[in-house]
Amino acid sequence: MVVILSFMVVLAGFAGWWLLRQGIASKPWLEVGIPADAGWTAPLPRPTARLGLAAFLVVAGSLFALLVSAYVMRMGMTDWRPLPMPVVLWFSTGLLALSSVALHTTVIAARRGELDGIRSGLLAAGVSALAFLAGQLLAWRELAEAGYFAASNPAGAFFGLVTAIHGLHMLGGLVALWRITARACAIPMGSAPQAVGALRLGVELCATYWHFLLLVWLVLFSLLMRWADELIEICRGLVT
Template sequence: MGATILVIALIGVVASFWLARQRLSAKPWLEAGPLGEFPGTGPLAADPAKIALGMFLAVVASLFALFAGAYLMRMQLGDWRTLPKPGILWVNTGILVLASGALVWAQEAADRGSLAQTRRAILLAAVASLAFLAGQVLAWRDLVRDGYFLATNPAATFFYLITGMHGLHLLGGLVALGRTASRAWGETDAAALRPSLDLCAIYWHFLLLVWCLLFSLFLVT
């Protein structure tokens, strides 16, 4: 429980610092500005869409922190039985790293104005993400084949719940990535895709970090 509270506190500190940098905590009536200009009405330091995404990710991070805390507390009880770790989870981790890296490639290609490379990078990210989800389904199939069903024991229940929630968030990201891909194939200026690519990249990097932490939790316990 203490670890969960610590994670949530760290998330709160990071979120507060980040939001403060976006001028959300500014007091315009105390700020000085040029004559005729109302203080604090200048452009935000970041895109409002990024601010909204940052708030959403803080909520999602808190959710997974609570899951991890409940997992650690529940495993202390006597009916807990260790769950085998399907080897494909290692492959899935590498695939998700590839998806995240492909979006970095897409950002760099958009900066260079290379629409063809941007499209290829977006396609690679989408295919890799779908492969990750398919790999998770295969991991579930391996566990079911070995007799570990959803209600077999608490460890199995937590594994299906946590990995399922992570998969649902990735599916939601694929919807946004699909919209970006649709724009990419109808756009003539690669630079115009950069804002959407930035949001997708932030989201995928976040999901990669969450997955690495969860996978480490499964391995350690």
């Protein structure tokens, strides 16, 4: 239970920090502004897409928290047989981290108005994400050939469930990533800075979503690799 609460606290802290960066806590009615006749223009409101992504991350985070809770409770039963984790999961984890780093560099390039940097970063992130999904499929195949997905082994069923749900979230992110990549590739070189600047919001949203998926996967990976077993046993002792 403590593990689940810690996971929720981390997600809530991540969402709160991100919302504060978007200016959600600002109080414009308390600000002393310059009269309108002096030529001052009020700042534009924050894009609703940011708030929409924040709401989606809260819902997705709750879903993964429930999955982690069910996983922890189920692994304490007598019929649970731990799975040997395929080595390819280490490589796929590194690929997802690489994809997240690539999108972070893309955000920097978008803020600088560097079209080449945006294109290369988006392509690197997309290729790394596809390679991550390919690694997950290879892990599924290895475990299936070894017979660990039998109906009598709940560990195999949970492995398939958590990796499949995370993979579906990755596929949804890839759709958004493909759209912003297509927009970036359609902009001719030497275009006005406004055309490049229009990509910034989409790039930043993709990067935030990718960082979230990386955080969730690291939590799932630690559970699958049984690194948190001792912590889980301590939490059970505290609860009981």
